[in-house]
Amino acid sequence: MNKKYFVKLTSEERSYLEKLVSSGNNPARKLRRARILLKSDSSEGGPNWTSEAICEALDVHFATVTNVRKAFAEGGLEKALNRKKPEREYEHRLDGNAEAHLITLACSDAPEGYERWTLRLLQDRFVKLEIVKS
Numbered sequence: 001m002n003k004k005y006f007v008k009l010t011s012e013e014r015s016y017l018e019k020l021v022s023s024g025n026n027p028a029r030k031l032r033r034a035r036i037l038l039k040s041d042s043s044e045g046g047p048n049w050t051s052e053a054i055c056e057a058l059d060v061h062f063a064t065v066t067n068v069r070k071a072f073a074e075g076g077l078e079k080a081l082n083r084k085k086p087e088r089e090y091e092h093r094l095d096g097n098a099e100a101h102l103i104t105l106a107c108s109d110a111p112e113g114y115e116r117w118t119l120r121l122l123q124d125r126f127v128k129l130e131i132v133k134s
Contacts, residue, residue: 005069007040013077014041020081032060033081036068098131
């Protein structure tokens, strides 16, 4: 099968990836991506493995190999190795003070007739105590 995205590593990139893989002190996802890039290297002296061979050797899905190669081709080494930051920002409904109240409440005895606190009970109590509006 023809490769759509080519990986040509510089000697610095190759030595960085080899050091990364040999240290083993990084997240498994990052190490797996580094191994994929090393096996995909089509520069002079690089192994230039096919996607199928990489899938078999590293026990990864074909799409993973393609995605890593694509990320490298479009954004370079760091983009290929690291997770993408979430594009969405989540609104926090509770500040630190409200979180402290929540923990205190959840650790206290459950209301009469209940064995433990449920999320719905906690929600109702927070609204009743006017810590949150809804």
